[in-house]
Amino acid sequence: MNKIKNEAITTQSQDFAQWYTDVCRKAELMDYSDVKGFIIYRPYGYAIWENIQKYLDGKFKEKGHENVYMPLVIPTSLFQKEKDHIEGFAPETLIATIGGSQKLEDPLIIRPTSEVLFCDHFAKIVSSHRDLPKLYNQWCSVVRWEKTTRPFLRGSEFLWQEGHTIHESEVEARTHALDMLKVYETMGKDILAIPFLTGTKTEKEKFAGAEQTFTIEALMPDGKALQSGTTHYFGQGFAKVFNIQFQDKNNTLQYVHQTSFGVSTRLIGSVIMAHGDDNGLNLPPRIAPIQVVIIPIQPNQPGVLQKAAEIENRLKAIGLRVKLDKSDKTPGWKFAEYEMKGIPLRLEIGPRDLKAGMISGAFRFNHAKFSLEDSALEKETLLMLDDIHDAMYQRALTYLLDHTTEVKTMEELDHVLNVKLGYAKMMWSGDQKDLDLIKEKFQATARALPFNQTPFAATCLVSGKPAKYVVIIARAY
C-alpha cells in the first residue's frame, strides 16, 4: 500500500535534493528554460502562486496597502545612492548597457529589488504629515544573477511581492514591520500548513540597508532551514539619502521612517519540501490548484459518468476547485498520478458506490480511505478539506517542535546539526566571531533570534562569555 509506485521519482532517503527536482518536474510545476536560473512556471505551478497571491493581496489590502507598479530597470546612478544597499546587491546585478543600437550613458540595472525606485518616488510625492503613511505593495519579478540555482528555491529571476511603506514615527514603522511579519506567519498557518520560526535576524544576516530584519523560517525534512520571507525596519537611512521629508504637526521638517517586506515563489519550494513524500507532491488544500479529483470507475457502466459529472457540478457549485478525469487510463494509474501531483482529496465513483448510494475516496496526505453518503457530499467534503489542512499543519508543527533542541555544549550542537537534524537553540554572546566559528565548523548559521528570549544558560556556548541572546542555529538553503 505505501510502497513506492512511481519509479521515476527518486526517494527522499536516496537523495533528497534529487527527489525535490524530480517532484518539481514530474508534477509539472515548472520546466527549465534555455537560460540558467530562469525557469518556466507551468500552469500547475503558477496556479499555486496565484492562490498564495490572492490570499496575501487580500491581507495587504485589509492592512491598507495599495498596489503599484514600478519600472523594471533602475539607472545605475540612482541605485548607487545608498552605500550598504549597493554593496549588498552589486555582486548579483544584471545590467543592460545597450539600448537600440546605442551604448547607454547610465547603464540600467534590472531590478534585484525596488527600494531605490520607491524612495525616489516617495521623495517626490510626500511633503506633509497628511501624506503619511504611504502603504505600497508591488507584485513583480526581480533578477539576481545567482551562481547556484534551484527551481523555486533560488532562481536568477523569481516572482515576488515587495511592500514598501513610509511612516511619521519610528514606533508606527516598527509596528508595521512586525504586523506584516504576523501576516506572513498567519499565512503559513492559514494556507500553507507550515509553522514558521519567527524572529529577528542578526546584524550579519539582516537585509542590505536595513536597521532591523525580521524573518519567517521554515524547517525542511532534511533538517535545513529555508528563509521564506522577511520584513524590515529601515529607520531613516534611505530617507536621508533620498531626501524623503515631510512637515510635521509642529511645522518642522522630518525624515520618514520606512519599512519593506517580501515573500517570493520560494514559498512554493517550501511547500513542496515541507509536505511532500516519496509518492510526490502533497499540497495543502487551500493553495492546491485542484482540491478534489473525481475518478469514475468502470465509466462504461450505466450511470457512472453521469454521477461523476453530477458530483463535479455539486462541488463546483460550492466553490471548490475540482477535476473530473474521464480519460481511459486505468483507475490505478490515476490514483498514482494524482497522488504524485499532490491533490489533497480523491473521490471515486463506480457501480458499487452507485448501488450503495455512497461515494468512496482517499486522503492524499496520509492515504486514509473513506466512504461517505451521497447526500452528505458537500458538507463532508468541506469538512474533510479543513481537516486535512489542520492535520497537515499539526504534523509539520510536531516535526518542528521535535527538531528544535536546546544545546549547551559544542558536542550537543554537533549532534543536533549532524545526527538529529533541525534547529539548535543556544545561548550566544552577541559577538559575530563566535557564530563565524560555528559556520566554519558546521556550515551552519544563525537563522533568527527568536522573539522569546528566555535564557536557559548564563554563558555563550562557543566562547563562554556572558550570554546576551538566545539564537537559533541551522544549516540553510
Place this chain on the structure above:
RNA sequence: CGGGAUGUAGCGUAGCUUGGUAGCGCGUCUGUUUUGGGAACAGAAGGUCGCAGGUUCAAAUCCUGUCAUCCCGACCA
C-alpha cells in the same frame, strides 16, 4: 567562482574502448477489449546523437573549444 558528474526521440537509456545503415524500454498516436492501486493485443509516428570547429573516404564514437543541467563547497530571498 572552485571541485565532481552528465548531455543520444517527451522521459530513461544501449552503442563510444576498437570510427562504417542509431537500437531498446516507458510514454505518445489509431483501433479493439478493459477499468475498485500504475491493463492487454495489434498497428503507427517520433532523432540536426547539447552546440561549434577539427581529424578522416567516413564521426554519436577520436581531438579542441563551448554551452547547459545536476551534485558538493564559497556567496545570496
